[in-house]
Amino acid sequence: xxxxxxxxxxxxxxxxxxxxxxxxxxxxxxxxxxxxxxxxxxxxxxxxxxxxxxxxxxxxxxxxxxxxxxxxxxxxxxxxxxxxxxxxxxxxxxxxxxxxxxxxxxxxxxxxxxxxxxxxxxxxxxxxxxxxxxxxxxxxxxxxxxxxxxxxxxxxxx
Amino acid sequence: xxxxxxxxxxxxxxxxxxxxxxxxxxxxxxxxxxxxxxxxxxxxxxxxxxxxxxxxxxxxxxxxxxxxxxxxxxxxxxxxxxxxxxxxxxxxxxxxxxxxxxxxxxxxxxxxxxxxxxxxxxxxxxxxxxxxxxxxxxxxxxxxxxxxxxxxxxxxxxxxxxxxxxxxxxxxxxxxxxxxxxxxxxxxxxxxxxxxxxxxxxxxxxxxxxxxxxxxxxxxxxxxxxxxxxxxxxxxxxxxxxxxxxxxxxxxxxxxxxxxxxxxxxxxxxxxxxxxxxxxxxxxxxxxxxxxxxxxxxxxxxxxxxxxxxxxxxxxxxxxxxxxxxxxxxxxxxxxxxxxxxxxxxxxxxxxxxxxxxxxxxxxxxxxxxxxxxxxxxxxxxxxxxxxxxxxxxx
Numbered sequence: 001x002x003x004x005x006x007x008x009x010x011x012x013x014x015x016x017x018x019x020x021x022x023x024x025x026x027x028x029x030x031x032x033x034x035x036x037x038x039x040x041x042x043x044x045x046x047x048x049x050x051x052x053x054x055x056x057x058x059x060x061x062x063x064x065x066x067x068x069x070x071x072x073x074x075x076x077x078x079x080x081x082x083x084x085x086x087x088x089x090x091x092x093x094x095x096x097x098x099x100x101x102x103x104x105x106x107x108x109x110x111x112x113x114x115x116x117x118x119x120x121x122x123x124x125x126x127x128x129x130x131x132x133x134x135x136x137x138x139x140x141x142x143x144x145x146x147x148x149x150x151x152x153x154x155x156x157x158x
Numbered sequence: 159x160x161x162x163x164x165x166x167x168x169x170x171x172x173x174x175x176x177x178x179x180x181x182x183x184x185x186x187x188x189x190x191x192x193x194x195x196x197x198x199x200x201x202x203x204x205x206x207x208x209x210x211x212x213x214x215x216x217x218x219x220x221x222x223x224x225x226x227x228x229x230x231x232x233x234x235x236x237x238x239x240x241x242x243x244x245x246x247x248x249x250x251x252x253x254x255x256x257x258x259x260x261x262x263x264x265x266x267x268x269x270x271x272x273x274x275x276x277x278x279x280x281x282x283x284x285x286x287x288x289x290x291x292x293x294x295x296x297x298x299x300x301x302x303x304x305x306x307x308x309x310x311x312x313x314x315x316x317x318x319x320x321x322x323x324x325x326x327x328x329x330x331x332x333x334x335x336x337x338x339x340x341x342x343x344x345x346x347x348x349x350x351x352x353x354x355x356x357x358x359x360x361x362x363x364x365x366x367x368x369x370x371x372x373x374x375x376x377x378x379x380x381x382x383x384x385x386x387x388x389x390x391x392x393x394x395x396x397x398x399x400x401x402x403x404x405x406x407x408x409x410x411x412x413x414x415x416x417x418x419x420x421x422x423x424x425x426x427x428x429x430x431x432x433x434x435x436x437x438x439x440x441x442x443x444x445x446x447x448x449x450x451x452x453x454x455x456x457x458x459x460x461x462x463x464x465x466x467x468x469x470x471x472x473x474x475x476x477x478x479x480x481x482x483x484x485x486x487x488x489x490x491x492x493x494x495x496x497x498x499x500x501x502x503x504x505x506x507x508x509x510x511x512x513x514x515x516x517x518x519x520x521x522x523x524x525x526x527x528x529x530x531x532x533x534x535x536x537x538x539x540x541x542x543x544x545x546x547x548x549x550x551x552x553x
Contacts, residue, residue: 121378125442128529129377139470139478 001050002081003104006043007111013039014115018123040112044105050074051101075101160184160220163409164237164245166275167191167252168223170201171362172293172354174214176249176402181218183406188242189216191252193225203256204363206477207371211363211527228252228271231278238282247409250275251293253334255364257327257481258468264330272334276341289415290349291405294335296394296420297328297483298353301490310388314425314495317353317418324490325483335418342416350414352405355422355494356487358514359398360521366395368480370519373435374528379443381432382453389450392493393431394422397508397518407504419499424509428487434512438519439528457489 124131167173168189254267300322304312358366436443464485471478508514522528
């Protein structure tokens with residue numbers, strides 16, 4: 001995963017917290033804590049390993065298998081996963097990039113918390129709350145139960 | 159023997175409070191409203207959020223209920239039989255207060271209904287009509303053209319502001335006022351008109367209640383802090399107890415005859431009021447400073463969206479969660495004076511809108527209209543109240 005992809009994944013993991021937080025909080029406190037920890041730690045661990053070059057063998061293998069694929073190290077990959085397909089520029093390796101990468105890695109937790117709080121705002125925090133979705137959910141055509149029942153009957157008759 | 163009063167719309171929110179106030183003061187009250195089935199059919203607004211919400215009971219020893227319909231002149235005559243017609247005052251809060259209702263229905267009930275009512279009153283009393291207190295609304299002003307002080311802040315509008323009703327309901331209320339004034343020109347008619355700001359208070363199911371319910375359901379609120387400050391919006395409102403107390407205060411005041419009174423609590427900023435309500439509901443909120451033109455743009459977009467939702471709701475034959483005119487409060491400045499009634503000596507119990515909001519919210523929670531989260535271990539599963547009740551209901 002690159003930084004951008006990790007951000008997207010962590011956002012969804014954080015956002016999905018409301019499924020646990022909203023309805024079963026007292027019972028699932030531990031589950032939420034584990035979910036949060038794993039949602040941050042697993043992407044972080046994978047990304048750090050990629051960044052420090054633990055998967056460099058993979059880029060070599062890919063370069064051998066796909067002639068036009070060329071990524072030299074995990075650092076480049078982290079900043080742009082499409083680099084191998086020659087989309088975008090190759091970042092120049094420098095200590096500046098390392099500093100930026102450190103900030104990105106450190107912000108994984110904040111990004112997770114941001115997504116978690118966002119989901120709580122959108123769907124509510126307590127069992128009886130429905131969050132902003134309560135006000136923003138669009139009006140839907142009410143179901144015609146009579147017609148639905150008739151459809152089922154017609155279907156079963158066939 | 160105490161005084162006698164006729165109260166129309168007695169099963170409504172304000173009507174039920176008025177009947178109970180009069181009953182507490184040992185009045186003999188004839189209370190009237192539609193028959194229950196017809197009322198239920200017409201007042202669908204009261205059950206938008208829950209059919210369990212019910213207004214205050216008016217069954218009291220000194221209250222006699224007679225069903226009548228403003229659109230049916232014959233039925234109104236039952237309220238003025240020789241046996242009961244010696245009223246000291248007629249309170250007329252009855253009307254269809256529904257922002258979703260079409261104008262022709264509002265006119266039929268509110269304006270034509272009032273015309274029928276006045277005709278029957280005239281037939282009964284001739285030129286000796288008892289005091290008549292009519293409920294209008296501050297909505298008849300719409301957004302007045304405010305004067306501004308040297309710093310650019312709007313100067314509060316009083317009862318002399320022009321009519322500029324912004325929605326169908328307010329149009330019908332304006333037409334009612336004009337009808338009363340016209341009637342008073344032809345006959346000796348001791349009327350007083352009160353114009354309440356949006357009403358709130360216990361038992362309410364429609365109107366300001368939507369704000370409380372929305373906040374309770376959402377659990378979080380973004381509160382815009384508009385700058386420059388001179389554009390910050392005002393939250394006009396009146397507690398239902400103060401409203402009925404104001405009507406009771408005015409009924410026998412000679413100087414109130416042919417006069418109009420705004421009945422509105424002390425004014426406060428929308429942002430401050432929202433913040434207080436959020437705190438009382440125990441919910442989170444975030445302040446966001448917004449430049450006035452940007453706020454106006456966002457509010458206009460929100461209003462357009464609400465208009466689209468209302469259109470859809472009409473197409474599907476259902477009600478939206480919010481009626482469009484309610485959204486008008488985020489867009490317009492409604493700033494009305496209560497000085498005239500204060501100068502007469504009336505003292506508000508909930509003039510401080512924070513005090514009123516607190517009492518109202520506590521009531522909603524204590525009465526179980528607003529849930530408070532409690533968790534129960536059912537078998538090996540932790541469930542909140544709502545799910546526990548559902549599960550037990552299924553068993």
